[in-house]
Amino acid sequence: MKILSLYQERNTIIHKVDPISKILYIIISITIPIIMPYKIIGLLCMSVSIILLLIAKVFKKVIPLVSFSMIILLSIIIIQGLFNGLNDIPAFHIGNLIFYKEGLLFALEICIRVINILCAFAILVLTTKPSDLIESLVRRGLSPKIGYVLSSVLQIIPQMSSTMATITDAQRSRGMETEGKLRVRIKAFLPLIGPVVMNSLINTRERAMALEVRAFNSKATKTFLNEEQNSSYNKIIKVILIFLLLLAVAWRVLI
């Protein structure tokens, strides 16, 4: 059964860190370069994220994410290098196109930030089970109903696409053309999507009843089957992260 998630099952220290610490890490590794706008700080944050990804053995999975954003980053480099308003000192030229130093440095800063944000989010997304993340948010006061919607979507969407595949096969076996020219495909779309939508509406009603009778709306305080990962090192991580943030703020205020 496929689940809509990028989670990678590994057994590393990073996987054992609780989701809230990871969220905190994202926030802080994004805000520190904003508070301290030096390229070296941005570079530092980026390399910390990359090291963490390497420790978690999921760096390979980040490469496609980063290379996807490369298209945008490349266009930023070209546009800033050619047309930034502060452009003064030419760096190099390709044919008639002159790239300027100021624009390229500005583009570099943006690239570092984007890659930094991507890597920080990748730590959370690749090393945390979605269900764990949602559960720890529910523990901290997120409404269980919203939590349910978030986690059920991850399972129901793949479920719907497999229903869709079943219906496609069924309609095909009755002689409907589903492949070929665009016009044929569009004609086939309605009879395929209709049953899927009707089916899921009916299922939703039945599922709502099944949830009701399992005390979903109970006013009792919810308990959790899984113990919270609240070991002391998770606390230490959080304290260090907040300390770093305060340090950055203090530096900004004082200097």
Place this chain on the structure above:
Amino acid sequence: MKKIIVENLKYKYPLTNELALKGISFDVEKGEFIGIIGKNLSGKSTLCQALVGLVPHFYKGGYGGKVVVDGLEVSKSEISELSQKVGIVFQNPFTQVTSCKLTVYEEIAFGLENMGISRGEMRERIDNSLKLLGIYKFKDRNPFDLSGGQMQRMAIAGIIAMKPEIIVLDEPTSQLDPRGSEEVFKAIQNLSKEGMTVIMVEHKMEKIAKYSDRIMLLNDGEIVDFDIPQKIFSRGDLDSYGVTAPVFTKICKGLRIKSKVTGLYPITIDEAYDLVVNYIE
């Protein structure tokens, strides 16, 4: 002690003109195993849902009469409150998967988490109910990866883990093979012997005849008869209600072999065997 008291229950679904239940009255003792039979659209499922509060709270619609379940009046109680007294298992196992849990074990825990059961007791109850239904070996699987029959047992286990005093089963064995449904019936019979009150809708007449203490025959939203299985299946007018007697009863009806003690036809293979053998001798 009366667990369920239903007095003149009338119910009409929203946007319909006809009553789905037309003044039903009966009561059930603690620990009884009640079978409900009747043709499609005779009101079986509606009656089941009226016992757990889905009728009227979930559907709304017109409601009359009174249903008291274990001292709680259904129309004045909330579903979540009722769900701790009475559990229900529906026909379609697929839509009973909560779809927010990744393993069978966590899936069973869903109801218990909502009720606020402590972790230790939760684990104990989950283990028990998984073993009772014979699906302990699948506890780490994804719920959607199970077969229809396994899913159906998981749905039952999810309700049993909540330890209701009454369990309502709406065709719980529709997806199971003969052996699987026999196992489920045995498991439910054990619960019934432990004092749980069981209400079961079922189309497999041989099974329902064998396990029920009393059977309710419904037709068009009304109770035709509510009595011991032998009396129900000895009626001559079963066909007109869209119900057939167990095959053993049919054979003995054909042979006109009745029990000399009760004057009724047999309903299980053992009873039928005894009577036929004695008759020949």
